[in-house]
Amino acid sequence: xxxxxxxxxxxxxxxxxxxxxxxxxxxxxxxxxxxxxxxxxxxxxxxxxxxxxxxxxxxxxxxxxxxxxxxxxxxxxxxxxxxxxxxxxxxxxxxxxxxxxxxxxxxxxxxxxxxxxxxxxxxxxxxxxxxxxxxxxxxxxxxxxxxxxxxxxxxxxxxxxxxxxxxxxxxxxxxxxxxxxxxxxxxxxxxxxxxxxxxxxxxxxxxxxxxxxxxxxxxxxxxxxxxxxxxxxxxxxxxxxxxxxxxxxxxxxxxxxxxxxxxxxxxxxxxxxxxxxxxxxxxxxxxxxxxxxxxxxxxxxxxxxxxxxxxxxxxxxxxxxxxxxxxxxxxxxxxxxxxxxxxxxxxxxxxxxxxxxxxxxxxxxxxxxxxxxxxxxxxxxxxxxxxxxxxxxxxxxxxxxxxxxxxxxxxxxxxxxxxxxxxxxxxxxxxxxxxxxxxxxxxxxxxxxxxxxxxxxxxxxxxxxxxx
Amino acid sequence: xxxxxxxxxxxxxxxxxxxxxxxxxxxxxxxxxxxxxxxxxxxxxxxxxxxxxxxxxxxxxxxxxxxxxxxxxxxxxxxxxxxxxxxxxxxxxxxxxxxxxxxxxxxxxxxxxxxxxxxxxxxxxxxxxxxxxxxxxxxxxxxxxxxxxxxxxxxxxxxxxxxxxxxxxxxxxxxxxxxxxxxxxxxxxxxxxxxxxxxxxxxxxxxxxxxxxxxxxxxxxxxxxxxxxxxxxxxxxxxxxxxxxxxxxxxxxxxxxxxxxxxxxxxxxxxxxxxxxxxxxxxxxxxxxxxxxxxxxxxxxxxxxxxxxxxxxxxxxxxxxxxxxxxxxxxxxxxxxxxxxxxxxxxxxxxxxxxxxxxxxxxxxxxxxxxxxxxxxxxxxxxxxxxxxxxxxxxxxxxxxxxxxxxxxxxxxxxxxxxxxxxxxxxxxxxxxxxxxxxxxxxxxxxxxxxxxxxxxxxxxxxxxxxx
Numbered sequence: 001x002x003x004x005x006x007x008x009x010x011x012x013x014x015x016x017x018x019x020x021x022x023x024x025x026x027x028x029x030x031x032x033x034x035x036x037x038x039x040x041x042x043x044x045x046x047x048x049x050x051x052x053x054x055x056x057x058x059x060x061x062x063x064x065x066x067x068x069x070x071x072x073x074x075x076x077x078x079x080x081x082x083x084x085x086x087x088x089x090x091x092x093x094x095x096x097x098x099x100x101x102x103x104x105x106x107x108x109x110x111x112x113x114x115x116x117x118x119x120x121x122x123x124x125x126x127x128x129x130x131x132x133x134x135x136x137x138x139x140x141x142x143x144x145x146x147x148x149x150x151x152x153x154x155x156x157x158x159x160x161x162x163x164x165x166x167x168x169x170x171x172x173x174x175x176x177x178x179x180x181x182x183x184x185x186x187x188x189x190x191x192x193x194x195x196x197x198x199x200x201x202x203x204x205x206x207x208x209x210x211x212x213x214x215x216x217x218x219x220x221x222x223x224x225x226x227x228x229x230x231x232x233x234x235x236x237x238x239x240x241x242x243x244x245x246x247x248x249x250x251x252x253x254x255x256x257x258x259x260x261x262x263x264x265x266x267x268x269x270x271x272x273x274x275x276x277x278x279x280x281x282x283x284x285x286x287x288x289x290x291x292x293x294x295x296x297x298x299x300x301x302x303x304x305x306x307x308x309x310x311x312x313x314x315x316x317x318x319x320x321x322x323x324x325x326x327x328x329x330x331x332x333x334x335x336x337x338x339x340x341x342x343x344x345x346x347x348x349x350x351x352x353x354x355x356x357x358x359x360x361x362x363x364x365x366x367x368x369x370x371x372x373x374x375x376x377x378x379x380x381x382x383x384x385x386x387x388x389x390x391x392x393x394x395x396x397x398x399x400x401x402x403x404x405x406x407x408x409x410x411x412x413x414x415x416x417x418x419x420x421x422x423x424x425x426x427x428x429x430x431x432x433x434x435x436x437x438x439x440x441x442x443x444x445x446x447x448x449x450x451x452x453x454x455x456x457x458x459x460x461x462x463x464x465x466x467x468x
Numbered sequence: 469x470x471x472x473x474x475x476x477x478x479x480x481x482x483x484x485x486x487x488x489x490x491x492x493x494x495x496x497x498x499x500x501x502x503x504x505x506x507x508x509x510x511x512x513x514x515x516x517x518x519x520x521x522x523x524x525x526x527x528x529x530x531x532x533x534x535x536x537x538x539x540x541x542x543x544x545x546x547x548x549x550x551x552x553x554x555x556x557x558x559x560x561x562x563x564x565x566x567x568x569x570x571x572x573x574x575x576x577x578x579x580x581x582x583x584x585x586x587x588x589x590x591x592x593x594x595x596x597x598x599x600x601x602x603x604x605x606x607x608x609x610x611x612x613x614x615x616x617x618x619x620x621x622x623x624x625x626x627x628x629x630x631x632x633x634x635x636x637x638x639x640x641x642x643x644x645x646x647x648x649x650x651x652x653x654x655x656x657x658x659x660x661x662x663x664x665x666x667x668x669x670x671x672x673x674x675x676x677x678x679x680x681x682x683x684x685x686x687x688x689x690x691x692x693x694x695x696x697x698x699x700x701x702x703x704x705x706x707x708x709x710x711x712x713x714x715x716x717x718x719x720x721x722x723x724x725x726x727x728x729x730x731x732x733x734x735x736x737x738x739x740x741x742x743x744x745x746x747x748x749x750x751x752x753x754x755x756x757x758x759x760x761x762x763x764x765x766x767x768x769x770x771x772x773x774x775x776x777x778x779x780x781x782x783x784x785x786x787x788x789x790x791x792x793x794x795x796x797x798x799x800x801x802x803x804x805x806x807x808x809x810x811x812x813x814x815x816x817x818x819x820x821x822x823x824x825x826x827x828x829x830x831x832x833x834x835x836x837x838x839x840x841x842x843x844x845x846x847x848x849x850x851x852x853x854x855x856x857x858x859x860x861x862x863x864x865x866x867x868x869x870x871x872x873x874x875x876x877x878x879x880x881x882x883x884x885x886x887x888x889x890x891x892x893x894x895x896x897x898x899x900x901x902x903x904x905x906x907x908x909x910x911x912x913x914x915x916x917x918x919x920x921x922x923x924x925x926x927x928x929x930x931x932x933x934x935x936x
Contacts, residue, residue, distance in 0.1 A: 044687045046707055169672070176673050183651050183668070183710075200651070200668060204637070205644050219512045237735070239514055240728040242651075242710065259727055260708040266731060267705070270738035271823055277745045278819025278908055279812055288820050289833045293841065297848050300816050307812050308853055311805040312860060318801035319864060325800055329793050332800040333786035336916050337779040339804055343811075344747055344775050344909050348768050351746025352756050355739055363485075364520075365757045373761065380765050385776055392780060396787060440746055440908065441812050448804050 018045070019052035026053055030061050038068050047073065051080035063092035075101065079109040083116040090121070099128050106180060107133070108153045108261065111140045139254075148232045149225035151265070152246045152255030155179045158186045161195065161213030165206040172200065181258055184243040187216050194220060194245055194253040222247050225254060232257050233265040234360065273358055276436030277351060279303040303441065310445040314339070314452050321456040324463060330397055331459050334406050335452060337389070342413040342451040343444030345381055349374045349421030350443045354435050357425065367430075371422045378418020382411040401466075405459040412458075413451040420447060486513070487520035494521055498529050506536050515541060519548035531560035543569065547577040551584040558589070567596050574648060575601070576621045576729065579608045607722075616700045617693035619733070620714045620723030623647045626654045629663065629681030633674040640668065649726055652711040655684050662688060662713055662721040690715050693722060700725050701733040702828065741826055744904030745819060747771040771909065778913040782807070782920050789924040792931060798865055799927050802874050803920060805857070810881040810919040811912030813849055817842045817889030818911045822903050825893065835898075839890045846886020850879040869934075873927040880926075881919040888915060 022045055029037045042050055054065050054077070066089060069077055078086065078101055090098055102110060102125055114122045114137070126134055136154050143149025157175050159168050168185070176182050185203065187196040196216030206215045222245045223232050236244050236259055246255040280288075280300055288296070318325070318335070325332055353370060356362030362370050386407055394403030421443045425435035490513055497505045510518055522533050522545070534557060537545055546554065546569055558566055570578060570593055582590045582605070594602055604622050611617025625643050627636050636653070644650050653671065655664040664684030674683045690713045691700050704712050704727055714723045748756075748768055756764070786793070786803070793800055821838060824830030830838050854875055862871030889911045893903035 046689070048706055048708075173673055176669055182672070200672075201644055204641055204650070204668075204672075221514070237728075237731045238516055240516075242727075259710075259731075260705075263705045263727075263731060263734060266734055267738070267827065270735070270742070271827065274738070274742055274745060274819060274823050277742060278815045280816050280819055289824055289829050289838065293845055293848065296841070296845050297852070300813075300845070301849055301852050303816075304809065304812055304849055304853060305856060308805065308809060308856055311808045314804040314808070315801045315860075315864065318804070319798060322797050322801070325793075325797050329790050329797065329800075330787060332793055332797075332803070333783045333790070335800070335803055336782040336786070336807055336920065337776065339808075340779045340782075340913060340916060341772065341776060343912075344772055345768075347746045347909060348748050348771075351742060351748055355742050356757055359735065359739065361757050364524075370757065373757075373764070377761055377764050377768070380761065381769055381772060384765070384769050385772060388773060388776055392783075396783065441815060444811075445808060448808060452804065 019049045019056065022049060023053040023056035026065060027057055027061060030057075030064055035068055038065065042069065047076040048080045051077045051085075055082050055085045059088060063089055066093075067097075071104075075104045079105060083113070086113055087116065090117075099125070103129055103133055106153050106155060107136050107140055108151060110137055111150060114141060115145075143225055146229045147225060148223045148227040148229065148244075148246045148257055149255075151229055151232060151257045151261050152225075153180045153258070154255045156184070156186055156243075156245075156253075156256045157182060158188045158192075158253065159198075159212050161187055161189075161211065161216070163212045164208065165203055165210045165212070165215070166208040168203055168212055172203070180256070181243055184241075184256065186245055186253055186256070187212055188253050192252045194222060194247055194251060196220065197245065199242075220245060223257070224248070229265050230269050233262045233269070236262045237266065269358065273354060273436055276434075276439045277354070279307065279439070279441035307441055307445050310442075311448065314445075314448045317449060317453045318456065321453075321460065324456050324460045327463060328397075328401065328459070330402055331405065331456070333396070334393060334402065335455065338406065338409055338413055338455050339448045339451045341385065341389075341410065342417040342447040343440075345378055345414045346417035346421035346443040346447045347440035349378065349418045350425055350438060350440055353422045353425050354439060357429055357435050367426050371419065371426065374422035375415060375419040378421075379411065379415045381418070382414030385414065386410060401459070401462055404466075405455065405462055408458050409451065409455040412454050413447065416450060416454075417443070417447040487517045487524065490517060491521040491524035494533060495525055495529060498525075498532055503536055506533065510537065515544040516548045518545045519553075523550050523553045527556060531557055534561075535565075539568075539572075543572045547573060551581070554581055555584065558585075567593070571597055571601055574621050574623060575604050575608055576619060578605055579618060582609060583613075611693055614697045615693060616691045616695040616697065616712075616714045616725055617723075619697050619700060619725045619729050620693075621648045621726070622723045624652070624654055624711075624713075624721075624724045625650060626656045626660075626721060627666075627680050629655055629657075629679065629684070631680045632676065633671055633678045633680070633683070634676040636671055636680055640671070648724070649711055652709075652724065654713055654721055654724070655680055656721050660720045662690060662715055662719060664688065665713065667710075688713060691725070692716070697733050698737050701730045701737070704730045705734065737826065741822060741904055744902075744907045745822070745909075747775065747907070747909035775909055775913050778910075779916065782913075782916045785917060785921050786924065789921075789928065792924050792928045795931060796865075796869065796927070798870055799873065799924070801864070802861060802870065803923070806874065806877055806881055806923055807916045807919045809853065809857075809878065810885040810915040811908075813846055813882045814885035814889035814911040814915045815908035817846065817886045818893050818906060818908055821890045821893045822907060825897055825903050835894050839887065839894065842890035843883060843887040846883045846889075847879065849886070850882030853882065854878060869927070869930055872934075873923060873930055876926050877919065877923040880922050881915065884918055884922075885911070885915040 022041065025041055026038060029041065054062055057065055062085065066074065126137060129137065140149060155178060157172055157179050159171060172182050172185065183200045185198050185200060186194060187198070189195050196218050197220045198212065198216040202215050221235060221239060223235065225246055225248055232244060241259065243256045243258045245253055246257060248254050353362060353374070389410055390403050390407040393406040394400060397403055424438040424443065428438045429435040490509065493509055494506060497509065522530055525533055530553065534542065594605060597605065608617060623646060625640055625647050627639060640650050640653065651668045653666050653668060654662060655666065657663050664686050665688045666680065666684040670683050689703060689707060691703065693714055693716055700712060709727065711724045711726045713721055714725060716722050821830060857878055858871050858875040861874040862868060865871055892906040892911065896906050897903040
């Protein structure tokens with residue numbers, strides 16, 4: 001968490017824009033050898049903006065600019081750099097500088113960096129860390145990705161129940177420079193079991209001689225090291241917390257997760273849902289626009305091939321019903337409209353259901369009720385669209401046959417698509433799979449097959465039973 | 469913001485589940501008249517969970533349960549209740565109780581409530597508020613929806629530069645019960661202009677006699693009352709702040725926005741993007757699953773009708789090219805595959821571009837470059853799919869004609885769809901419109917028309933120039 005909530009930016013510029021402007025000035029000053037100018041320029045700029053400016057510099061200037069930062073700032077800036085810039089800096093700094101940097105990083109940021117580095121480099125750096133930092137880092141690297149254990153930091157303040165408020169304040173003052181937050185304080189017993197929690201607000205408003213045990217809250221919302229990061233984020237969001245304690249299996253306090261990390265998790269999970277809705281595979285990190293074209297193609301082609309194969313079934317259905325089309329070729333003209341509509345209705349249902357599962361709003365309604373609701377909505381929407389589509393089809397088809405076939409199948413397809421769109425993600429959710437796999441493109445393609453079959457069979461039946 | 473970060477929940481239960489369990493026990497106890505039991509039951513439960521439990525109760529028990537809460541807790545719980553439950557409670561409580569409740573709410577929560585109430589009720593409540601609260605509330609109601617002015621609270625601590633650290637700490641202690649956060653502190657001059665900012669961390673670590681003017685940060689990231697809520701959220705997220713000051717046109721400090729409100733904004737904006745991607749109109753609030761079926765149909769039918777009309781053009785294109793289909797009816801069998809693939813490629817491109825705009829990652833690359841990248845990716849993906857599709861079409865078509873027509877148009881459609889998918893949202897963005905309006909369903913339907921036209925014209929050309 002950022003301790004100073006200030007620093008100069010022209011208030012009309014947004015973040016990325018500031019970084020761009022600063023990068024330009026920075027490049028000019030570094031080129032001219034005006035190093036004092038650089039210091040004056042960067043002094044009032046926020047660390048995250050400095051990081052982005054340095055990332056925008058030509059490779060050879062990055063290490064130079066970085067070296068001009070003072071030590072404390074350098075660490076904060078480094079933590080905000082993109083993984084690729086972090087790596088290239090490591091190659092360019094002297095090994096003493098590297099070690100000092102890595103040693104001073106927050107454990108959670110250090111673990112994030114180590115995730116990106118080659119195993120050989122990680123082993124060497126780990127061996128050179130101080131014993132304390134090495135132990136913490138190795139432990140965190142042992143937790144699975146995207147769990148509370150990976151997200152947490154071990155830099156928190158823990159107090160004892162027998163401390164008085166005034167003693168506790170002294171501890172807080174002393175430890176403030178080394179902790180991620182001083183606003184959430186934790187109370188542990190001799191075995192480091194978490195026994196309570198209090199906020200700095202509670203502490204500063206307590207009278208000086210009160211015992212911590214008397215002002216703390218004993219029953220604490222906490223998560224375990226193996227709790228999924230999304231669940232951690234939901235808890236902090238739900239309860240409006242600034243931080244959440246993380247305990248191990250023996251309920252010993254091992255770390256805390258802070259709200260700033262959680263915002264990034266919520267955004268990452270939303271990106272994942274949105275990408276799934278667009279049939280794009282989410283990458284490890286979400287800088288789609290940083291990755292090269294072949295990585296981009298790889299993240300998209302798998303889904304496309306799956307969908308092409310699924311579409312092959314639609315082709316087969318049409319090919320094996322070509323006798324109807326042979327008789328009334330105009331029927332073909334309505335195939336895109338019917339399957340398109342089915343796809344859109346299905347996409348709507350799967351979208352609201354998948355989002356409802358993510359935001360936990362659908363659970364309040366009940367899963368079965370949600371499916372029934374969507375089915376009825378699908379039928380209702382089909383009915384509303386009939387008003388537009390059937391007259392058009394009748395007119396275009398110069399007679400009732402095409403109109404009737406289109407109308408009947410539109411109702412059927414719309415109801416079916418809504419039901420499938422709602423139930424398939426829920427089914428996947430129940431089976432413990434990611435419901436987003438059953439997102440719009442898949443539902444669309446799946447309803448295509450059924451839609452075309454219903455349409456052509458209906459037309460065929462009408463042709464042989466009504467017109468003849 | 470929640471000041472006590474604790475309270476009992478069994479740590480293995482997630483929030484919505486806890487609320488359900490509590491609601492069941494609550495209903496049983498209220499039914500049995502065991503009011504002391506209710507108090508014991510609710511004592512360790514988090515306010516947000518109590519709110520959800522009360523929301524789950526039958527209407528007649530809601531007011532009863534609410535009255536059993538102690539006064540401070542009642543206000544916090546009330547702020548977390550759904551708008552509909554808030555309203556029905558207002559009807560059931562005595563007018564004295566209502567007034568006390570509304571008077572004690574945070575201004576931002578009060579304004580959110582007033583947004584939902586009938587104008588007549590709002591006027592009456594406003595008139596009965598204390599002059600201070602009335603002024604603040606009327607002022608906030610005057611700001612446009614979804615701006616910083618609506619999101620902020622005026623309950624912050626402001627200090628003067630001439631205060632010493634020890635004096636400031638005394639002020640913080642005294643004002644703590646009445647403010648949303650005590651962790652971000654603001655410094656203003658006599659005209660209430662914002663001159664600096666400091667954190668409680670800075671304050672507790674400063675030596676007692678230091679002047680605030682010497683420890684504060686003078687250059688402050690701030691927003692104006694009319695700044696869009698999404699921009700406010702991005703700033704807090706980017707800089708890892710706990711709160712952000714809001715100033716008026718004259719740079720006078722009028723309020724602060726806290727990180728907990730920002731998390732909800734980020735989620736709300738993500739829901740909006742996801743709904744747009746699924747052609748669902750976002751509602752004022754996002755409880756899709758709370759609204760009735762007709763509201764649901766209304767939020768979806770407009771998009772569907774637009775898409776049906778767009779699909780009508782595809783129908784026209786096919787109908788006016790039916791001579792080709794008449795000759796080789798099997799060509800119709802590949803229409804769904806071709807337009808489906810075009811739709812999927814286009815959806816992928818529009819998805820990554822729209823998300824990239826939201827998370828401000830695309831700006832770093834440059835808009836024009838992003839479109840070129842997507843076009844090349846589209847061509848590349850088309851090429852990869854050819855490997856699967858052409859042999860299938862050749863075999864199914866019992867000859868090269870269908871295979872060639874499908875192959876050529878697949879390449880063209882895939883490139884075109886990716887280009888359109890990337891450029892249309894960017895165009896909308898440039899024109900100051902919401903890029904999400906150019907999302908997957910629209911791109912899909914638009915590429916259908918072009919795709920079918922390319923396909924049938926290609927087949928027709930091949931038929932007359934190659935086979936004959």
